[in-house]
Amino acid sequence: MSRVGRLPVPLPAGVNVEIDPGRVAVKGPRGELEQHVHPDLHIAVADSTIVVTRPSDKREHRSQHGLARALIQNMVTGVSDGHQKTLEIQGTGYRAEMDGATLVLRVGYSHLVRKDPPDGIEFSVEGQLVHVRGANKQAVGQQAAEIRAVRPPEPYKGKGIRYQGEWVRRKQGKSAIG
Numbered sequence: 001m002s003r004v005g006r007l008p009v010p011l012p013a014g015v016n017v018e019i020d021p022g023r024v025a026v027k028g029p030r031g032e033l034e035q036h037v038h039p040d041l042h043i044a045v046a047d048s049t050i051v052v053t054r055p056s057d058k059r060e061h062r063s064q065h066g067l068a069r070a071l072i073q074n075m076v077t078g079v080s081d082g083h084q085k086t087l088e089i090q091g092t093g094y095r096a097e098m099d100g101a102t103l104v105l106r107v108g109y110s111h112l113v114r115k116d117p118p119d120g121i122e123f124s125v126e127g128q129l130v131h132v133r134g135a136n137k138q139a140v141g142q143q144a145a146e147i148r149a150v151r152p153p154e155p156y157k158g159k160g161i162r163y164q165g166e167w168v169r170r171k172q173g174k175s176a177i178g
Helices: 059-080 137-150
Strands: 016-020 023-028 031-036 042-046 049-053 083-090 095-099 102-106 113-115 121-126 129-134 160-163
Touching: 016 042, 023 059, 031 059, 049 059, 059 083, 059 137, 083 137, 095 121, 102 137, 113 137, 121 137, 129 137, 137 160
Parallel strands: none
Antiparallel strands: 016 023, 023 031, 042 049, 083 129, 083 160, 095 102, 102 113, 121 129
């Protein structure tokens, strides 16, 4: 049996789950999320936990079992606590600021880079850190990746936008021939 799939998903207080064949909807204080799952999987709520079971050991059922449980766990966490990614901006003159809800990046281009948040995502700036928050884990990760892609860290001086805690491999650069 799947090691991930057999674990129950705890339901915090204030989170409601609606289960239909092939669909799971989760509603909580931070929003509402919906996910399509394999229709053969059995999803049940018991004792404030969600349990995902598979009908057989077919390859297709095994592959979907742990995936469905992980997606449900991410939805429950998202609507109760939310997800967050933090990006660091490094480089002389590189900075970020907020213009209303819009993120404005100054990262060495001749123009400002503006990033509007999609529905359910919010940006905040704290010094050289940019926080991306939301209920949908996939959308938070996608927005963080798009912000990082504006100016990825370069290997010589390390300037650019990186995830917090990301290690960038540095190159030596030119050396004098003498």
